[in-house]
Amino acid sequence: MKEKQQAMRTCVGTGKKFPKTDMIRFVCSKDGELKIDLRGKEKGRGANLSMSMEAFDMAVNKNSFQRNLKLKQRPAKGNMDKLRKEFEQAIAEKKFRSGNRPVTIKVSKDELVKLSKSGSA
Numbered sequence: 001m002k003e004k005q006q007a008m009r010t011c012v013g014t015g016k017k018f019p020k021t022d023m024i025r026f027v028c029s030k031d032g033e034l035k036i037d038l039r040g041k042e043k044g045r046g047a048n049l050s051m052s053m054e055a056f057d058m059a060v061n062k063n064s065f066q067r068n069l070k071l072k073q074r075p076a077k078g079n080m081d082k083l084r085k086e087f088e089q090a091i092a093e094k095k096f097r098s099g100n101r102p103v104t105i106k107v108s109k110d111e112l113v114k115l116s117k118s119g120s121a
Helices: 053-061 064-068 077-096 109-120
Strands: 008-010 017-019 023-028 034-037 045-050
Touching: 023 077, 034 077, 045 053, 045 064, 053 064, 053 077
Parallel strands: none
Antiparallel strands: 008 017, 023 034, 023 045
């Protein structure tokens, strides 16, 4: 059977190529807001970044977001700090759940009762 090819994307921070599933996509919405698109389905111009904080720092230092997303002005420092925290959380979530599959956590009825009793006390 023939292997399915993975889509490759270039990291805007490092310039290296990675599979699309190993990247986090940033999107510029119609109102000009820069945000993270974990599912890769948001409308708007996108830029992909590999899942490392070094790549994020390189992208910020090289103005890659402004250039690749064709932003009219550089994102504010406060917005970039907020985006950095969201990026850290996105890395953790993407590593926790592979692909776009939903996560199901199974808990027994006894454990659920224990948790509900300890939470209400």
